[in-house]
Amino acid sequence: MVERTARATWNGTLPRGNGSLSLGSGAFEGPYDFRSRFEDGAETNPEELVGAAHAGCFSMALAAELDRAGYDPEAVETAATVHLEEGDDGWTITRSHLDTEVAVADVEDEEFQAIAETAKENCPVSRALGGVEKTLDAALR
Template sequence: MPIRSASARWQGNLTEGSGTIRTGNGGLEGNYSFKSRFQEGEGTNPEELIGAAHAGCFSMAFSKGLADAGFTPTSVETTAKVHLDKTDGGFSVTRIDLETVGDVPGIDAADFQKIAEGAKENCPISRLLSPGAEISLVARLSA
């Protein structure tokens, strides 16, 4: 299996400095700063990138689970809301709320939920993050 990489460059002190985050193959690149991470400033932050990774991984795992059960999804759209909170040990990602909507012809709601829960438990990013963060899931079929 390939080894994936990403890099970051930071210039200056914590509150006034700024940096750039980039994926190894150049697919994503973004500026980040204290304000984009801890306030509402422009740019990205590590938590958004974790959310993007988790949403992408979950969507792929869910699509695979659906296909394994005999359903072909038209689409799976997932949002991951990553909570960065101050704890006794410092700042920590404490919770990730996954919200997914699937357009899956021929599936009933119970099967949809069961397969979605399986994807949440088994996608590699969920397995990485779940020991330290609570992961919730709201899954619904598109109308």
């Protein structure tokens, strides 16, 4: 079993407070606040980090699925857009949209789309986001 850690600190009330997020590996530490999460602030936010996790996980899963199918991907570039919406019962991550471009030789688009869909459904972060709609636009370079 592999375990990874992260840490968050929050100071003050929700609308006027601020905090910091850090990864256990030390690869990232950054501030966050109300504006960066619910408005248009400059700092990071939890949803942005979920998006980075989903994009990274999916990219690795897609490379693995392509390799398993006999293809040798040169590059997988994925952007994730995480949707945070306010509903009657509070704020919820409702969707994570993946937009990926892949450089890989000799694969037909129909097969590529099926492989990409499999990667989207089976990467560990997609599984962790079980109640969240996951959508994908996949293109070959």
